[in-house]
Amino acid sequence: MNKRDYYEVLGVSKTATDAEIKSAFRRLAKQYHPDVSKEENAAELFKEAQEAYAVLSDPEKRRQYDQFGHAAFQNQGGGASGFDFSGFDFSDIFGDIFGEGFGGFGFGSRSSSRGRKGRDSILRMHLTFEEAAFGCEKTVNLDTMESCPECLGKGGFDEESCSKCHGSGVVNSEQKTIFGSFMSRTTCDRCGGKGKTYQKECSKCRGNGRIKVNKDVVIKVPAGVNTGNQLRLAGKGEAGSNGGGNGDLYIEFTVKDHPLFQREDNDIYLELPITITDAVLGGKKEVPTLDGTVKLSIPAGSKTGDKHRLKGKGIEDVHSYRKGDMFVVLKVIPPKKLTRDQKRLFEELLNTPMDDAEEFRSFNKYMNQ
DSSP, X not given: OOOOOHHHHHTOOTTOOHHHHHHHHHHHHHHHOTTTOOOTTHHHHHHHHHHHHHHHTSHHHHHHHHHHGGGGGTTSOOGGGSSOOTTOOOHHHHHHHHOTTOOSTTOOOOOOOSOBXXXXXXXXXXXXXXXXXXXXXEEEEEEEEEEOTTTTTSSEEEEEEOTTTTTSSEEEEEEEETTEEEEEEEEOTTTTTSSEEEEEEOTTTTTSSEEEEEEEEEEEEOTTOOTTOEEEETTOSOOOBTTOOOOOEEEEEEEOOOSSEEEETTEEEEEEEEEHHHHHHOEEEEEEETTEEEEEEEOTTOOTTXXXXXXXXXXXXXXXXXXXXXXXXXXXXXXXXXXXXXXXXXXXXXXXXXXXXXXXXXXXHHHXX
């Protein structure tokens, strides 16, 4: 039977480190495991990768293979594979790849006796423009799972080691398949993977170790947050199990529009309406900012779209604390109603020569082509 070189199977060099060999096998296992791959020959490729990893991950077997090749294992009685997998435990690497409860091909769930972190929670919070710009404190009410105070999260009293798994939380057994024998590791059904049982179940949490509570939480919103930003509050999520830590609480912000200001990153924009007189003669206008009003000088001859920068009048960056700028964009508003005298004045302006203005020159040049 012709068999490919084990190093070639895993796609590594003969000087590959243990970490490189394990990484290569993890990649192939994800690609070819029959429960997830739809390739026609996935089962054979998966078995081939298993065999290569079982040899090259074992220092003694790898030494034998480097010296004698496949002949080193021809007399192991491994059936069709030519290699005996009995006693080789793949559960550690497969548990890491596929997660707890993923079965098949001799690997089962990982031990559940170790603590599990609680689930993360997400809360969406609406802020006004000013609350987001300056930061604030908000009190929110939420339902969450917390460790039971009666049994301290254990689920019961008078703790004793599980008689079935002897405290490990898992049960090992040997399974035989067409590819040979494999060690299977499954979660103990007696203790649910905790490794412990209790003579008396906690009546408050009914053995769960956690209870549902409703509570108020004070959230300190930093200055500068924007729509879509998230704030992580470590350990404020749901309680863990088996002594595991709490999950995290994520606050996702939605900021309401402002009637005057528009935000772009940390800069804000204000459209300032001015009269024709303001535009022609210039003057000073009071302009609102996030910090109060300021007086802005409007140069004579201003026009719609002219932009004036107010340095440092924007929003504080949520990370660097550096403030953005504020930009005032002018918009000239023509009068809708005129008295007879006002109309006469505008008619007189018709005689004012404007052809020297750049805008008029460009337009007239195009029209006269």
